[in-house]
Every structure is written in structure tokens, then in C-alpha cells.
Amino acid sequence: MNRTNFLRQLGWLTGGVALGLQGMPMRAYAHNPLGHNWAADLAGVNPYAGQGNIVVLVQLQGGNDGLNTVVPFENDSYYQKRPTIAIPKDKVLKLTTQLGLNPAMMAFQELYGNGQVSIVQNVGYESPNRSHFRSTDIWLSGSDASVYEKEGWAGRYLTQKYPSFPITLPEQPLAIQLGSVESMLLQSDAGSMGTVFDNPDLFYQLVKGTSADTEAIPNTPAGEELKFLKQIAAQSIRYADVIKKKADLGKNVVTYPNTGLGKQLAIVAELIAGGLTTPVYLTTIGGFDTHANQVTTGNTTSGQHATLLKTVADAVAAFTKDLAKQNRGDQVTVMTFSEFGRRVNQNGTSGTDHGTAAPLFVVGNTVRGGIIGTPPNLSDLDSNGDLKFKNDFRQIYASVLRDHLGVDAPTTQMILGRSFETLPIFRQTPALSLEEGPFALGQNTPNPFIDTTDIQFTLNQTQHIRLTIYDLQGRELTVLRDGRFDAGNHVVPVSGAGLTAGHYLYSLQTDSGRVVKRMVKV
Secondary structure (H helix, E strand, O other): OOHHHHHHHHOOOEEEEEEEEOOEEEEEOOOOOOOOOHHHHHOOOOOOOOOOOEEEEEEEOOOOOOOOOEEOOOOHHHHHHOOOOOOOHHHOEEOOOOOEEOOOOHHHHHHHHOOOEEEEEEEEOOOOOOOHHHHHHHHHHOOOOOOOOOOOHHHHHHHHHOOOOOOOOOOOOOEEEEOOOOOHHHEEOOEEOEEEEOOHHHHHHHHOOOOEEEEEOOOOHHHHHHHHHHHHHHHHHHHHHHHHHHHHHOOOOOOOOOOHHHHHHHHHHHHHHOOOOOOEEEEEEOOOOOOOOOOEOOEOOOOHHHHHHHHHHHHHHHHHHHHHHOOOOOOEEEEEEOOOOEOOOOOOOOOOOEOOOEEEEEEOOOEOOEEEOOOOOOOOOOOOOOOOOOEEHHHHHHHHHHHHOOOOHHHHHHHHOOOOOOOOOEOOOOOOOOOOOOEEEOOOEOOOEOOEEEEEEEEOOOEEEEEEEEOOOOOEEEEEEEEEEOOEEEEEEEEOOOOOOEEEEEEEEEOOEEEEEEEEEO
């Protein structure tokens, strides 16, 4: 926590709590009355009313091998560069004509078939760093590789959502991390935004039985330190009871795998089902630093990496189904991330070394589903022989903030340091600008595309439209939509089946005029 900023904001404090840890008494002081804003209560105002959607982050610690996760099974270079660890073509779980999942991820294949998984290809950043620690900091802070931050992008988001923190503590935790050491992700210039625990019951027991007193804080350097401790204690005491109550109210209606990640996501589902409105959760799974023995000798579909991928897929699938059965699926999105991908070439110990870009999964009822971006180009590598990123990881953050969490564009830019284009991950894509007329036609995404792409258009009034695909000679090939459409934003999925590789035109004809754009199938 930035103690200087905290002390400057907090002012005078009274009261305290007594805690016993392993039989050793200690005293930490709590904001009186535990951070509660009585003035707001008297005025009938809840400064944190109207909580919205939730994002659950799954951190794959160690650097996940993207090429053996989303497999380019029709690419000969993939098999040439990975002669003993590549996933055999006949074992890949096919998603498109070019790409499929590792056979350990059957649970994700089912979700993908239901339109509940968006896969963003080639995610990374400029001037990639191959240090676990530094690259993790870059991902957690949402910064450029050359910029060193102490705050996390989620922490900055939470300071915007809860502007009166820490003077006023929200009724429920700002963020929850399942673990023991708080992540940089939840740090901000207003202090620590997260509540961290392994188990709600143990967390509750830790602070159960605390009592207030009226001891004044001395006007000494030690007193200044006590002021800092006061807020930490206040958060713990206030939220331990809330978390315990919500966990007791909630329940799991599906069986979760008996894994560390499965247990973490089961707790998150209990809390959400119990009514906790905390907007950000962080869970983690380690072990992805697969320098050696990434696969089992003689069986590339098993081994360390396959076990990890199965753990992730099974746990996230159970979580998604659990929330769907409890009618909470439309509020919650799961996003995976890892500090980097692995090298294209396998190494000499049947593993892969630190690399650059990799795919990323966004899962839930809120996503459009499908694959965003083209397969990794194994013949166009950087100077180190690694994959070139195509989608900046902050584009995914911008998409989560704007399209899922409802943050406006200026605030998103403030959180991420500058403007990043969003990607068509979520169903609720913002409408196109209508500054130049009564309708707008967007560029199809992804473009170029392989199997499927989306065309977006926005109308300012109900009118007749005709959306058509032409070849470059102007011959009409397919009528995608023809009829009256209401005012608003519309997204039309387009199948590439029947279209050979090449350039095409698509046209939106309306009562008010016509726009034509070009798209490319590869």
C-alpha cells in the first residue's frame, strides 16, 4: 500500500481490535467504525450501489506453450520444428479446418461447440521480455515493456469504480484473490484493493472474536505506523464476516475436479451464488514452465503439459456450468493469461523454452465464441526465431473493461495508459459511431479470416437493409441479410464455407444509402 497517500487521505482514527495469532497477542487498529460511511447511510445513499458484471482471472504461471494448446495441425512446420513433442494430427480436437485443441482439453471443446469460448490468437506485446518476473509484472500492470509500474491494471480499474476508498469501505470486498501473497494486479495508488485468502472459513476464523477499544493513537512515528495497520485490520474484519456469510449462503450444484484450481473456482462460484458482488477475482495455477519432459516419452498426448491443460479446462468448465445452472452465467466471464508463450522449436530435453506470443481464452455466456485472429505464422518469425504477436494483451483488457465491465472509453484509456482497440470477444460490442450518417458498416473481424468472421453494422432508425457478399467482379455470391432491422447495433456471423481464398466485397444497402468494404479469406 502507498502509505503516504493513505495517511494524507485518512485523517484522524480511533478504536482498535485485538487479534490472537498462534497464541501471540497483537494489536492492530481499525478505522472507526470499521470504515463505515455513516453520513451516506443517514442520507440514504450507497456510494457503491449498482454493482455489475464480474471477471474471474485464471493466471497460468510459468509461461504456457500456446502451440501445443491451440494446435496448428495442418502446418507442416509445426511438426518439423517439434519432431517429438508435437500433438499428432489425428489426436487434435478439431475446432476449424486449421486449428484444434490439445486432446486433454475435451471440456473446452464442448464449451467451444456451445459458443462459450473465444480464443484470441497471437497475444503478446512489443519488445517481449523473457524473464518470468518481469514479463509477469508487465502483464499484471498493463504497461509497456520499458515502463516499470507498481500498480496493477485491475487495481487502477477498482480505484475508478470505488473512488472514495479507503475513506469509505464498500459493503463487499473490492477484489478477491485465492492464495496467500497478494498479487501486484490488485495494487493501486489508493492502497491494497484485494482481500486474499485460501479458504473463507479459515479466513473468518483468523479474525473471529475481534473487539473494539477506545485507545487513542499516539502522536508519534509509531502512531503513524498504527494508522497504516488500522485500515488493513478494518478491511480484514469487515470482509471476513461478509465472505463467510456469502460462502455459507452459496452452494455448488456441479462436482468440481479435486485439483487446486478446481477448489479455487468452486469457492468463487459459492461466493457469487451467495450474492457477493465483488467484480474481480484472481485464481492461479503454476507449473507451466515446461523446459523438460513436456510430454510423456512415446505419448505426446500425455505428460506434464497435458495434465495442466486438463486441469484448467475441467475446472473452468465446471465453474461455467455451475454458474449457468444457478442463473449467474450471464454476469461472469473467465479469462486466462500467462506471462509468455514458448519457443517454436522444441529444445534438447523434450520441452520448450521461454518464447513470446500465445493464445488466450475468454470463457462464458457473455462471449461470441470462435477464434479471433489468424493461426501463428511459423515461417515469419522475429530475429530470435519466435512468434510475432498480432494482438496486444491490452486489447483484451480493453475489451473486458469496456464490453464486459461497462467502463467508458476515456476511463479505459486512463486505466491502460493509452487507447487500445477492442476485439470482438463479447456479444455486447459497442455500437459503431453514427457521426457521419444514419447508419455505419464496420470492418469485418477477424480480417483476414479462415473459417468464420463477423460483420457489424449500426442503424439510427428502423429501416430495410440488404447485406451481401460479392466477388471483385461485382457478382453477387451470398445474401446474408435482407429485411427490416430495428435501430441499434447488429453483428452478423459469416461462414467461409464455399468461399475460396481471396479478396471479396461486402455491401450494406439501406434506405439511406450504401457502403461497400473489402474482406480477405486465407
